[in-house]
Amino acid sequence: QVQLVESGGGLVQAGGSLRLSCAASGSRSSINAMGWFRQAPGKQRELVATITSGGSTNYATSVKGRFTISRDNAKGTLYLQMNSLTPEDTAVYYCNSYSGPYVYWGQGTQVTVSS
Numbered sequence: 197q198v199q200l201v202e203s204g205g206g207l208v209q210a211g212g213s214l215r216l217s218c219a220a221s222g223s224r225s226s227i228n229a230m231g232w233f234r235q236a237p238g239k240q241r242e243l244v245a246t247i248t249s250g251g252s253t254n255y256a257t258s259v260k261g262r263f264t265i266s267r268d269n270a271k272g273t274l275y276l277q278m279n280s281l282t283p284e285d286t287a288v289y290y291c292n293s294y295s296g297p298y299v300y301w302g303q304g305t306q307v308t309v310s311s
Contacts, residue, residue, distance in 0.1 A: 198222045198293050198300040205289060205305030212281050212309070218274040218291030218302055226295035230267060230274045234287035234307075241290070245276065258284075281309045 204216040220227060231246035245255045245265035253265055264277040274291050288304040 198224065198227060198295055198298075200291050200293060200300055200302035202289065202291050202302045202305040205307045207308045207310065208281055210282055210309055210311050213277070213279045214281065214307060216276040216278070216289055216291075216305060216307075218276075220272040220274070220293060223295065224272045227272075227293045228296075229294045231292050231294075232265060232274070232276045232289060233292060234285075234289045235304075236287040239287075244289070247274070278307070281307075283309045283311045285309050 199221045200218055202216060202218045204214060206214060208214055229246055229248045232244040233241050234244050235241040243256050244259055245253060245263060247253045247265045247267055255263065262280045266275045286307060286309050288306050290304045291302045293300045
């Protein structure tokens with residue numbers, strides 16, 4: 197089993213930056229890819245970015261060039277650097293991890309961008 201805990205969310209003005217962290221514990225050695233998703237009120241959860249154990253990344257079109265996903269395997273931590281934030285980025289952000297056939301989710305952290 198893998199436990200994930202997100203942190204770093206908060207309130208920021210449009211144009212600002214935030215860095216989210218996701219600390220993994222438990223069977224960290226089993227983790228392959230990891231990712232960030234978000235869910236805005238009244239909308240479905242959507243992919244933000246993913247990163248493989250080898251460091252290959254993939255981004256949603258809406259965040260490409262503004263967000264950067266990274267991971268520190270030694271620390272078991274996933275990051276999401278978010279720059280040039282807009283009110284449309286307001287959502288609960290979740291991290292997840294893929295371990296074989298299993299997918300684990302954190303509890304989410306709220307990001308609110310004011311105009």
